[in-house]
Amino acid sequence: MRFWKRAAKRQVHPLHMGLVGRKQLSVSLRPAEWAELIDSLAWQDAKRRSAWAPPEEARELLMPIVRAVLEDVPPDGTLQVTTDLRGLAPQDKAGPRRTLPAPPAVERTEWYVTDPWLRLRADLRDGSVLDLSVTDHVRHRRTEKRSRSGRLKIKVKTKGVARVSATRTLPRGAAVRRPATPPPPFVSVRVREGERTVIRTDAKLAVDAQVRPTPERILDVLTELFRWTPPKAARRTS
Amino acid sequence: MDPAKGREEDELTPCTVPTGFFLLGLCGRASVASCAQCGRAVCGEHQEADGLCPECLAARSDSPPGPFDKGWSRRYRRDYYERIENVYDDGGWYSRLDAYDRGAFDPGDSHGGDDLIPDDDTSFVDS
Ligand SMILES: [Zn+2]
Ligand SMILES: [Zn+2]
Numbered sequence: 456m457r458f459w460k461r462a463a464k465r466q467v468h469p470l471h472m473g474l475v476g477r478k479q480l481s482v483s484l485r486p487a488e489w490a491e492l493i494d495s496l497a498w499q500d501a502k503r504r505s506a507w508a509p510p511e512e513a514r515e516l517l518m519p520i521v522r523a524v525l526e527d528v529p530p531d532g533t534l535q536v537t538t539d540l541r542g543l544a545p546q547d548k549a550g551p552r553r554t555l556p557a558p559p560a561v562e563r564t565e566w567y568v569t570d571p572w573l574r575l576r577a578d579l580r581d582g583s584v585l586d587l588s589v590t591d592h593v594r595h596r597r598t599e600k601r602s603r604s605g606r607l608k609i610k611v612k613t614k615g616v617a618r619v620s621a622t623r624t625l626p627r628g629a630a631v632r633r634p635a636t637p638p639p640p641f642v643s644v645r646v647r648e649g650e651r652t653v654i655r656t657d658a659k660l661a662v663d664a665q666v667r668p669t670p671e672r673i674l675d676v677l678t679e680l681f682r683w684t685p686p687k688a689a690r691r692t693s
Numbered sequence: 694m695d696p697a698k699g700r701e702e703d704e705l706t707p708c709t710v711p712t713g714f715f716l717l718g719l720c721g722r723a724s725v726a727s728c729a730q731c732g733r734a735v736c737g738e739h740q741e742a743d744g745l746c747p748e749c750l751a752a753r754s755d756s757p758p759g760p761f762d763k764g765w766s767r768r769y770r771r772d773y774y775e776r777i778e779n780v781y782d783d784g785g786w787y788s789r790l791d792a793y794d795r796g797a798f799d800p801g802d803s804h805g806g807d808d809l810i811p812d813d814d815t816s817f818v819d820s
Contacts, residue, residue, distance in 0.1 A: 515760070519760055523715075581716050636782050678715070678781065
């Protein structure tokens, strides 16, 4: 009984509360601090019916990206994440509406919603710095049609892209080598060689109001940044 | 978790559990035992249930862990490296992981892995 009581007193991590309550998070933490937050989320995720259950987006979208990147952050490095997982609905994300030409009795308006839902910066263990941003741009077209009987029909169509941009700034003096194969067609890459070489990759992924890019697709884009440097030797030295 | 087993190991043998996601490496901490299945040297932090290393434990479990669970990254990394080989049509990508991780997911080829260079060696080799 005593143990049960003690377990019940365990505190929900303050950042966990923000992620559940506002679906937002803006932090710069070391891996050990991230582990505390993830631990708190895991604890509530394992419960059936919990007021502090992590939102679906945190579980399926944010966590895979954060956890993959965290594996490459050294104990004294930081992973900075600013995320807004509320989706496209909040009004502050919508641009101005404009009226499109339409036949009589039809009203057509168009607006764009811009959702910069993820910014991430990580110190990596080879001394490079990773920056990632993902922004969904979704066009909305709303058609209002009044039928002869006076009934109003409303239809909203959405179509858009998620822009994924990432850079990896290499440590001073580190060299790059062009990979043996080009990236897949949806990924573009540019390399600016210098004292600190910067590899940049961009991709546009198709999305709409219901479909967001998957974390796997985002990690696919990030991969190009790591193909330009040879892996650390993992072979026999003799 | 058997201390007697730990003493049999060379104190200086580094742990050869693969670490990292894009930037692969080996743990490199002093090992305390060897994995009961693949035989690789493991440190105290990487010693899992049944005397297994985390790779062998991940390969054994049928139900994949959730994204908040401890063993998640390892399983996800394996799937990721397999996928990338197709997405990028880059045969060299999967072998990057394979070079760090012989054994666990392929019991027919179980190396101890003590010929690998641990994390504290920062040299990059252009092979
Ligand atoms: Zn093993
Ligand atoms: Zn270890």
